[in-house]
Amino acid sequence: MQHFLSVHDATNIDTLVNEGLQLKKSPFAHKHLGENKTIGLLFFNQSLRTRLSTQRAAQNLGMNTMVMTVGQDSWGLELEEGVIMDGGNAEHVKEAAAVMGKYCDILAVRAFAGLQDREKDYAELVMTQFKKYAGVPIVNLESATRHPLQSLADCITIEEYKTTARPKVVLTWAPHFKSLPQAVANSFCEWMTRRDVEFVVTHPEGYELNPDYLNNAKVVYNQDEAFAGADFIYAKNWSSYEQYGKVLTKDPSWMITQQKMDLTNKGKFMHCLPVRRNVKVTDEVIDGPQSIVVEQAGNRLWSAQAVLKQILETL
Amino acid sequence: MQHFLSVHDATNIDTLVNEGLQLKKSPFAHKHLGENKTIGLLFFNQSLRTRLSTQRAAQNLGMNTMVMTVGQDSWGLELEEGVIMDGGNAEHVKEAAAVMGKYCDILAVRAFAGLQDREKDYAELVMTQFKKYAGVPIVNLESATRHPLQSLADCITIEEYKTTARPKVVLTWAPHFKSLPQAVANSFCEWMTRRDVEFVVTHPEGYELNPDYLNNAKVVYNQDEAFAGADFIYAKNWSSYEQYGKVLTKDPSWMITQQKMDLTNKGKFMHCLPVRRNVKVTDEVIDGPQSIVVEQAGNRLWSAQAVLKQILETL
Amino acid sequence: MQHFLSVHDATNIDTLVNEGLQLKKSPFAHKHLGENKTIGLLFFNQSLRTRLSTQRAAQNLGMNTMVMTVGQDSWGLELEEGVIMDGGNAEHVKEAAAVMGKYCDILAVRAFAGLQDREKDYAELVMTQFKKYAGVPIVNLESATRHPLQSLADCITIEEYKTTARPKVVLTWAPHFKSLPQAVANSFCEWMTRRDVEFVVTHPEGYELNPDYLNNAKVVYNQDEAFAGADFIYAKNWSSYEQYGKVLTKDPSWMITQQKMDLTNKGKFMHCLPVRRNVKVTDEVIDGPQSIVVEQAGNRLWSAQAVLKQILETL
Known part of the structure; x- marks a missing residue:
């Protein structure tokens, strides 16, 4: 079946x-x-x-x-x-x-x-x-x-918007005041590590994902370094897997700003939605020309x- | 109309x-x-x-x-x-x-x-x-x-599963800690007393149903006696009609166990669902080969x- | 679009x-x-x-x-x-x-x-x-x-039930103990003032509607005077626009009774529903032959x- x-x-x-x-x-x-x-x-x-x-x-x-x-x-x-x-x-x-x-x-x-x-x-x-x-x-x-239907929609969206054969895709943790599941991040890792992309995960220490889902994806703790040259920035908050369900930090410096998007290769901004504006991402980014969140959701x-x-x- | x-x-x-x-x-x-x-x-x-x-x-x-x-x-x-x-x-x-x-x-x-x-x-x-x-x-x-749509489904189920021309069908009260309506029991009596079956109702004293719905069905206060030779055991809790809406007893000896099912003629176990497992019926019975609750619900x-x-x- | x-x-x-x-x-x-x-x-x-x-x-x-x-x-x-x-x-x-x-x-x-x-x-x-x-x-x-879909249904209903070319239509405030929006009354004014009817609004002082929606409709503060010769009585409660959202009065003399309906030209009783019986209108009126509230809702x-x-x- x-x-x-x-x-x-x-x-x-x-x-x-x-x-x-x-x-x-x-x-x-x-x-x-x-x-x-x-x-x-x-x-x-x-x-x-x-x-x-x-x-x-x-x-x-x-x-x-x-x-x-x-x-x-x-x-x-x-x-x-x-x-x-x-x-x-x-x-x-x-x-x-x-x-x-x-x-x-x-x-x-x-x-x-x-x-x-x-x-x-x-x-x-x-x-x-x-x-x-x-x-x-x-x-x-x-x-x-x-959340595999989300991940499949993400794959479709990246296929539509990629401008190089093997784009750089970055999954970045973003701050949130509530404890959120790891499901979307887990799934994104499971799918991206099976796609022909350069995949990087970035998050504060303590937010390591379950290795079975991370699937050997490259992890970089410096967000700016991860963003460098990225074609797609995929933002998501999740709570700690190690200290299960805990919010270890709400560090606002991890919020996605235009300054950070400028580090990318004119990268597209993605998020599975719903998203807390000006908590996880600034209005400027999500309302700007690099944002494809609505098209992503449409998929x-x-x-x-x-x-x-x-x-x-x-x- | x-x-x-x-x-x-x-x-x-x-x-x-x-x-x-x-x-x-x-x-x-x-x-x-x-x-x-x-x-x-x-x-x-x-x-x-x-x-x-x-x-x-x-x-x-x-x-x-x-x-x-x-x-x-x-x-x-x-x-x-x-x-x-x-x-x-x-x-x-x-x-x-x-x-x-x-x-x-x-x-x-x-x-x-x-x-x-x-x-x-x-x-x-x-x-x-x-x-x-x-x-x-x-x-x-x-x-x-x-609950007449339930009763009609029950009639269909008994028609499908009966192995003799005139099966013995037993409606048995089963314990529950909450006050539940008499609707399913009432309806089952209304329909069964109009079918070609040997119909017996068993419950603790004080749980007599409204005579207009019972429709002269035979009542036996001894559950074991009622179960003897039964082809179908239909379990349901209801609260008292006389002391209206009261839970008079939660006597666990009325729970349907395999020991009780063994008193029957390889009787089928029926319940309208939802059912509180190990309160009204044991896992052994409802998960066992005599249980037809899913097929009944399917009907x-x-x-x-x-x-x-x-x-x-x-x- | x-x-x-x-x-x-x-x-x-x-x-x-x-x-x-x-x-x-x-x-x-x-x-x-x-x-x-x-x-x-x-x-x-x-x-x-x-x-x-x-x-x-x-x-x-x-x-x-x-x-x-x-x-x-x-x-x-x-x-x-x-x-x-x-x-x-x-x-x-x-x-x-x-x-x-x-x-x-x-x-x-x-x-x-x-x-x-x-x-x-x-x-x-x-x-x-x-x-x-x-x-x-x-x-x-x-x-x-x-509430424009309501107003259009009201126009359809008046078209069906009118017995003269240019009927007299009265929007009357009716008492209610809760604070209700002005939406239905506003909309009714917007639509009626664009129809070929004699349109009158009646309500206690202090319940004046927003002039942009009232659209120069005639306002009469005496309910009996407004009802005289009316072909349609449209009852609705609304809270104050001036003292925004306030319930200024629950004056029961504004409730629609048969005595008041008798002042009309065998007028039809309309209300958008739901309606509080015996608060805004008596059972006698809403259950009587002049009431067309169900037909109105059907439209x-x-x-x-x-x-x-x-x-x-x-x-």
């Missing part, structure tokens, strides 16, 4: 990227594929881009959609096996996933990291349980440790549609 | 059961019926199976769907007639139902019992008001005292589709 | 009214227009009629729909430019609007007045920002100062469909 939980489910990234670019040109060329098919979108957390782009992608493919906010529209879900369910969660994911698999041809699930218990988050319990019990393909709409539609198309072809 | 509020709206249960089984084989055979038709799903309470299975059933029939959480997406609804509306509810059901009937071809409504005022709950104010004012067919998605789709098909044929 | 934010976007009201009346007769005559098109409905506030009628209108035109509650389904949106985003809102409307415009062919937005800061509310920040940044047509589903579907049809024809 063809799931899409991580880069490991992408048999060929080039094919997926090209599929996305083709769909962008001909969005409705495959409407027959989704006929009589329904996708269920399940949100344990808030969403804007993912919620709307995945729905639209499914509609472009002729599918019906159903959206549900877990614990609000439906019951809270218990994820642990073997427990006495006398707490707040009225339903076990075992039944919930299996039952939803009876009503949906594909299930797409968002469930963020709790950032309290590293082992638990990195065990990816929600995705694992849905994969195990639903009986239908599962699509990751951002899990505790990954979420084509990354979702490429993945759903591939899955529909196996059903 | 053909509503579906209770068993009394099911002119022929056999026909509905067979319709459901037919639709399970050919889900898309009647897509023309729902063309240009829209169903509105209104939830006063949470839902997983009902929310998704009814949407999917409508989609299979070619209908459009709209889902609304009352009091969250929309205004809180006043149900009492003649009141000065200076409280928390901004809109009267009279207008709300009539107006929604202008936008929807069918309205499906979920509104649980409040469990504070027995007379009020059993007056079924929400369903009655919607039936009176909406001007379109109303489908009960679980009301204060009934919610076909029970909803059978009912919607019959209604669409009258529009 | 053809937006629909106010009466100023309605090039010809007669045409829109007739379009609405035509669509009421042939709801599905233009299903091809919406093929492969998606409308996004964004709610900053609760909704019943608007939420359902706009969805249904889009479905009748063959469109797909996506509904999102801002700040609940998605992130809270920052509306001010140039701020350091270290508060509760995680995303700026600049990005949010631009991104949603990538996924939707039309965006429809509801955002009520905050009633704290008059200048801010009357600057119509949300509508202005969406219009500026989304890159697709914006439809106003009730903004801080206007919300045709006003939305007329507007969406006009926009789709430009895409």
Whole structure:
């Protein structure tokens, strides 16, 4: 069964990227594929881009959609096996996933990291349980440790905007006052280390990512050095992996400013959004000509549609 | 106008059961019926199976769907007639139902019992008001005292899994720490007493159901005696009808265990879900080969589709 | 680009009214227009009629729909430019609007007045920002100062129910204990002063509307005098514009009673709903033969469909 939980489910990234670019040109060329098919979108957390782009992608493919906010529209879900369910969660994911698999041809699930218990988050319990019990393909709409539809959209965007055969792509940590997951950064590393790019990660000490996801990417602790000659600056905040979930610094000198962008090779500014303006990046940069954040977000539609198309072809 | 509020709206249960089984084989055979038709799903309470299975059933029939959480997406609804509306509810059901009937071809409504005022709950104010004012067919998605789409799915499931012409079906109370409605139990009695089965209800003293719904079903206070030779064990918790809404006991000896299932005739285990594992039933039973709870929930789709098909044929 | 934010976007009201009346007769005559098109409905506030009628209108035109509650389904949106985003809102409307415009062919937005800061509310920040940044047509589903889809439905309703060539239409303030926006009253004035009717506004002193919206409509402070010979009584509460957002009086003598309706020329009773029964209007009036509130709400579907049809024809 063809799931899409991580880069490991992408048999060929080039094919997926090209599929996305083709769909962008001909969005409705495959409407027959989704006929009589329904996708269920399940949100344990808030969403804007993912919620709307995945729905639209499914509609472009002729599918019906159903959206549900877990614990609000439906019951809270218990994820642990073997427990006495006398707490707040009225339903076990075992039944919930299996039952939803009876009503949906594909299930797409968002469930963020709790950032309290590293082992638990990195065990990816929600995705694992849905994969195990639903009986239908599962699509990751951002899990505790990954956001592969975002990464695929990022690959498509870099493909569109690159001006050299092998661009320099820099993932830079940016400051934030809240504790945020590592998912987007993890995933970006997983995908970029498999692309034909010069990839550099930069962050303050203590913000080292999980090596399994970093995948031997080059790490530079000096942001200015990392930015030198970059074609793409990909900004993102994440909390510490080592001191799990902790905000070790809010050092404003890591905010992306025009001065820093000037160190690059007229580099494009990317961010997965939402972004805190004038906390992570200045208005000047995000509103300026180097920013491609809106086009990047627009490509979420084509990354979702490429993945759903591939899955529909196996059903 | 053909509503579906209770068993009394099911002119022929056999026909509905067979319709459901037919639709399970050919889900898309009647897509023309729902063309240009829209169903509105209104939830006063949470839902997983009902929310998704009814949407999917409508989609299979070619209908459009709209889902609304009352009091969250929309205004809180006043149900009492003649009141000065200076409280928390901004809109009267009279207008709300009539107006929604202008936008929807069918309205499906979920509104649980409040469990504070027995007379009020059993007056079924929400369903009655919607039936009176909406001007379109109303489908009960679980009301204060009934859950007929669940019961129809249960009939379909028993029809599929029975191995004798006249199986023994046991409705057993199971312990729970919260006060739950009688709706599922009431409805199951209403439907089972009209089927060709040997039907037995078992519960602790004090948990007697409303006689109008029990419909002369045989009651046995000894759970083990009830289970003897059973082909189907249908577990459900409900709060007291006599001491209305009270939890009189949480006696764990009423939990469904494998030891108890062994008293049956290799009986199938059923539950409408969600279920509290290791409170109402052990993991061993629900995960074991006698459990058909997922298949039962899957049949919610076909029970909803059978009912919607019959209604669409009258529009 | 053809937006629909106010009466100023309605090039010809007669045409829109007739379009609405035509669509009421042939709801599905233009299903091809919406093929492969998606409308996004964004709610900053609760909704019943608007939420359902706009969805249904889009479905009748063959469109797909996506509904999102801002700040609940998605992130809270920052509306001010140039701020350091270290508060509760995680995303700026600049990005949010631009991104949603990538996924939707039309965006429809509801955002009520905050009633704290008059200048801010009357600057119509949300509508202005969406219009500026989304890159697709914006439809106003009730903004801080206007509710044009309601006003168009009101025009359609008056056209249907008028019995003289130039009916007398009275907008009357009615009491309410909460602070409500001026949007519906403002809009009704904007539209009625452009129709061939005798239009009179009546309210207690201190409830004068913004002159830019009142548009030289005649104001009478004596409710009985205003009602004399009226063909349509349009009741609505609003808070003070001068003492912004204040409830200056709850004077029950302004409630619409049958005695007052008897002063009219067998006048029809209208209200945009939801309405507080026996606070703004007696049961006797709203349930009586002069009330057309349900028919009026029903016309919300045709006003939305007329507007969406006009926009789709430009895409």
